[in-house]
Amino acid sequence: MILIRLLTICAVLILAWTAQASAATSNANSTILLQHQLKLKIDLAATRLSVVDQLRFSTNTTETWQFSLSERFNIEPNPNLALVKHENGFKYYQAKQAAFTLSYSAQLQSTPDCAWLTQACVQFDSKGIYLDANSQWYPTTSQALHTFELTAELPKDWVSLSQGEQVSATWQETQPQQAIYFLAGPFKVYSEPGKYATAQVYLQAADDELAKKYLSATHQYLEVYSKQLGAYPYRKFATVESFWETGWGMPSFTLLGSKVMRLPFILSSSFPHEILHNWWGNSVYVDSSQGNWSEGLTAYLADYQMSAGKGEAMNYRRDTVQKYANFTSNFQDFPLKNFQSRHDQTTQAIGYGKSLMLFHMLRQQLGTTAFEKGLQTLYQDYAFKTASFADLQTVFEKVSGQHLQAFFQQWLERTGAPQLALGEHPHIEKNGGTQLNLTLKQTQAGEPYQLRLPVIASFKDGKTETQWLDFNTSQQSFKLNYAQKPVAIGIDPEFEVLRIPELGEVPAALNVLYKAKPKTFVIARQVPAGMELAWEEAITAFSRGDKPKQRYDDAPLPDEGIVILLGGDNTALTGLLERAQQPFKLSETAYTLNSVNYTCGLHSLALSLTAGKQQVVLLDASTPEALQQ
Structure with a gap:
């Protein structure tokens, strides 16, 4: 039987909690605390940030301490400080006192396309300001937590945002934080008090309907998680329209890109994820x-x-x-x-x-x-x-x-996961019922896992019965008794256990392209002009460093491994589609799915199917640009 799944290619959004560089990483519950009184002066014309920080260092381990600051910042002369080293974009200072005032400034440059996985993202221009710990704009030290008061001189009609609670023009956070965030810009702010916290929305332009949706969803999820886990740890939760197409979660707020926050599924999928991070990761x-x-x-x-x-x-x-x-x-x-x-x-x-x-x-x-x-x-x-x-x-x-x-x-x-196999499974009639003598195997390399494995029996009347087995050896036999004879037995059929599934247990999926198994690339002898190099680059990318196996579409297909057919006019696909009893057809001019035609050249195709125990993928695009997308 051949199973076919046709997937529409679209942008995939993964929202993320931002783990900041200043986070404690090796000493749980460190006693190091930095208390800041920060005053920020913003000069947009000169793209300059000036900071005065009344700083206090609290610890029970030492009287002197070191801190670091981005090398972009110039510190005004201070007799309490000595430069210790300058490396990897940071300056490290030795402080002679536990409390002193630090004045420093720098010109900051925005990162217009924020590759947040690989760079420190900064916004500092007329659109707004975004600073986090990765740009190290405030003094910090290894394993430190921070409390702070933060006041900023803002351009006209601007508002600001940070953790904690805003009292007049000052943000105050008394609970120890791993990082200090600062945002500002000409936002339209919506605010609505609630039972668990104040819900807020910061938009780059007024949109009452959008704000209403986020305010309502915020109250809904704060109630759910507060009842489940304990009281929400902050005074507010703000949804901010980001300067980039991001999905970031910070303490007491989230940054969502303009397009991202308007996606119809976000409010019921990724948005609650970011709110929940205020319990796990941000408190x-x-x-x-x-x-x-x-x-x-x-x-x-x-x-x-x-x-x-x-x-x-x-x-x-x-x-x-x-x-x-x-x-x-x-x-x-x-x-x-x-x-x-x-x-x-x-x-x-x-x-x-x-x-x-x-x-x-x-x-x-x-x-x-x-x-x-x-x-x-x-x-x-x-x-x-x-x-x-x-x-x-x-x-x-x-x-x-x-x-x-x-x-x-x-x-x-351990790396990897269990791999299960079914051994002998005879049954006998006993005491008016049925006894199943079931043998299970763990076939993965290394020691067997200690598993609690569900076995679900299905009966003629439609009822089911679940038994949980303690399966702790490489091969183990079980005697399962039933009042009536089962018509089917499922070994973890609902995937309650992390394991490597058999091919027939899971639907066809395009992510087999990235699977580290042997792949054979089948390319048409007649390739449209301009696509030769594009297909070669695709083969290199999907080979993941292995030497690729290639053949033309008029040669026999291999009997094992993953087969990747390149190009919709690939003749090797014809036989596979004839065997597939699915609502998909391919002609010289169009793809047809569920009686809807998609014209070749106007649409790209990514088709994944399972043929017996073999995984097959068809990729088709009319231009190199379409293939990359």
Whole structure:
């Protein structure tokens, strides 16, 4: 049987919590605290920022201390300071006193196209201002947390935004923060007090209907998560129309691009994710020396639960394990404990996907009541402190009474995931019912995992029965008793466990292009003018460093591996489509899907299908530019 899935190519948005460079990374719950009284003067004509910071350093470890500042800033002469070193774009100073006033200034240049994964993004012009810890515009030191008061002299008709609460013209944040943010610009501000916090919207131009939607959604999600986890940790939550097409989550606000925030699905998908980060990541901080746990937990409690509310929980888990299997391999995979932040599909599959499944399996093992009690305890004990995976383990052991060392160790420290196989499974009639003698195998390399595996029996009357098996060895037999004879048995059919799925368990998907398995590229002998180089570049990109296997479309297809057909006029596709009983047809002039014609040359095509145990992808585009998109 051949299964076909036709995918429409579109921009994929992934919103992100911004893990700032100043975050504590190796010493959970550091006692270092920097208290700032910041006064900012803005000169847009000269693109100059001048800062006066009345600074106090609090610690119980030393009387002298060092701090760093971006090399762009010139510090006015100060007898309390000595320059220690200048490297990697920063200047490091030794301070002789724990409290003093620091004056400094710099010309700042905007980054018009913000590649936030690889650069410090700055906005400083007539459109507005954005500064975060990555541009290191304020003094900081390793493992420090910050409290602050911030006042800025703004251009006429401008407003500002930072963490905390605005009192007159000053922003105040008394809870220790990992970073200090500053935004300003000619925004139209909407504000609406609520039971849990004030909801705000900052727009570059007035849009009452859009603001109303975000204000309402903010109150809705603050209520949901406050009831589930504990009181929202800030006085406000603001949605800000960004200077870039971003989706960033910061303490007490989020930055969404103009196009992003108007996408119809954002309010019910990515927006709650950013609000939830105010519990995980922006108040309970991440000690990432042992792995970043907040992305997986936030994705599980926000994105996954939103899907579950629509009846799509199983599909979400299936897609998660499928992406993990496709985007990781022996040479790309790494332990979850080493995940810091997302920068490609592999890190996302591990840091978001594998981590999400860890929390799902933990919930299954502990039960929902103990799991949610653990979340509440984690928030209560670690708000405005750093927490590691080890701290999470301690909390969940405390509330559940279970020993979780083996559970966390196998999912944090090992690469890969279990691979399951079905052994012998005879059944006998016994005492008026049926006994199934089921043998299961773990076939992955290395030691077997300790798994709680659901087995679901289906019966003639439509009913089902689920039994959970403790499956801890490479091969294990189980005796399962049923009152009536099952018509089907499913081994984890709803993907409750992170594992490498069999090909027939998951739908065809384009992400097999990135899978680290042998690929054969089949190219037409007659290639349209101008496309030869484009197809060669595509082959190089999808080979992922391996030597590609190529053949022409009039040669026999291989029997194994991934087959990638390049070009809609690829004759090798004809036989595959004839075998596929799907509503898709391809002619010389058009693609037809569900009786709708798409003219060749005006539309690009990305088609993924499964032929037996083989994965096949067809790519077609009329121009190199269309192929790149």
